[in-house]
Amino acid sequence: MxxxxxxxxxxxxxxxxxxxxxxxxxxxxxxxxxxxxxxxFADAPKVAADIAPVHALVARVMEGVGAPDLIVQPGASPHEYSLRPSEAAALQNADLVFWIGPDLTPWLGDTLETLAANAVVSALLDAPETIKLDLRENALFEAHDHSDHDDHGDKQHADHDHEEHAHDDHAHDDHAHDEHAHDDHDDHAHGDHAHGAHDPHAWLSPRNASNWLNVIAAQLSAADPENASLYFANAAEGRAEIETLIDTVNATLAPVRGGEFIVFHDAYQYFEVDFDFPAAGAISLSDASDPSPARIAEIQGRIADQAVSCVLTEPQFNPGLVATVLDGTEAQTGILDPLGSDLEPGPALYPLLIGNLATALAACM
Structure with a gap:
């Protein structure tokens, strides 16, 4: 041979x-x-996420490969936060970072440029797939025609340009300044943590969460092609879970649909639009400042005029303010938690968070 x-x-x-x-x-x-x-896989990309709901979505996509690091710990406000050494190290070591964007965490922008200069950073609020809603400037929410949101997947509202709104160059127009000057600038508290025209609480739309799963999978796959099929399979499963979640929430809210409720601060617009269950107003437009006496009186008037049956607070806020608003009314009170501060961080957090919002709202009505 x-x-x-x-x-x-x-x-x-x-x-x-x-x-x-x-x-x-x-x-x-x-x-x-x-x-x-x-x-x-020992060489999974190192990933960090800003808040627990975003962390949960990233963790869902990464299941079977690795786990992301959470930057803003549960129970803390994302608007103002001091990094722990371990969190700073997570950013410094990250290959990818997912965050809502500077409208929610303005302090994080410079930090990312310094600590995560070599990472691929994705601001989910800026993703083309994101459905964006404009900031509301009045504590008393007027009825909106959300017909353009009937199909939330079409991103019609996301394509709104600034020509359509009076706050093209300014977050608040002259009319808003004149009409609400008595509120000691409380109407402009959004400016403390939201510098753009859009409401940053976009994770409270399950439609956005579903879209973001694919955005996250695409970024992870680009960084780690070996596991691309697993990332996209996980994203597809997560999207199916969110569709089931949407059906469950609609069933939970169906018996109380049409009821009137007030929230503590204006964070729930995306949830309201996704489930066609609008709030009647907010005690405060932002969690960055306390409402003025004029604002409280305005909300009390809305409760009386529209027979509001529920006023909802949040875990980190002083319940005394809600007691003041409720004084002299028959409205009930409950607690909403937009960040899932009492939930275990991980892939299961997001559906639990949205489900808990619906359960608390229905119970209060």
Whole structure:
């Protein structure tokens, strides 16, 4: 037998041996994941997310590969936050960072430029797939025609340009200044943490969350092509879970639909639009400042005029303010938590967060 054929046979045998070893390694890794839950790949990208709901969506897409780091811890306000050393290290080591954007966490922008200069940073509020709503400037929400939101997937509102709004160059127009000057600038508290024209609480739209799963999967796949199929499979499963969640929330709200409620601060517009359940107003437009006496009187008038049955607070706010608003009324009170501060961070947090909002709202009505 010639040396050529001997070499060819040896090469084939070596190749088959390598394939066999690789197959055994993959099988061992799969068994390790199945038995211990440990990630199958040691070189998973290092990922950080700003708030717990975004972290949950990223964690859902990364299941079976790795887990992201959470920057703003549960129970803390995302508008003002001091990084812990471990959180700063997570940003410094990150390959990818997912955040809502500077409209929610203005302090994080410079931090990302400094600590995560080498990371791929994705501001989800700026993603083309994101459905965006304009900031509301009045504590008493007027009825809106949301017919252009019937199909939330069409992003019609996301394509609104600034020519359509009087606050093209300014967050608040002259009329708003004149009409609400008595509120000691309370109407402009959004400016403390929202510098754009859009409401930054976009994660409270499950439609946005569903869209973001694909955005997250695409970014992870670009950084880690080996696991692209798993990322997109996880995103597809997550989207299916959100569709089920939407049906569940609609069923929860159906018995009380049409009821009137007041929220503590204007954070729930996306939830209201997705589920066609508008709030009648907010005690404060922002959680950055307390409402003025004029604002409280205005809200009390709305409660009386529209037979508001529910005033909702949030875990981190002083319940005494809600007691003041409720004084002399028959409205009930409940608690909404837009960040899931009492939930365990991880892939299960997002559906629990949205489901809990619906349950608390229905119970209060």
């Amino acid at each position: 010639s040396c050529y054929y001997i070499s060819l046979i040896s090469a084939v045998m070596l190749y088959n041996h390598m394939v066999f070893r690789m197959s055994r390694m993959r099988l061992a890794l799969s068994l390790t994941v199945a038995l211990t839950g440990a990630p199958a």
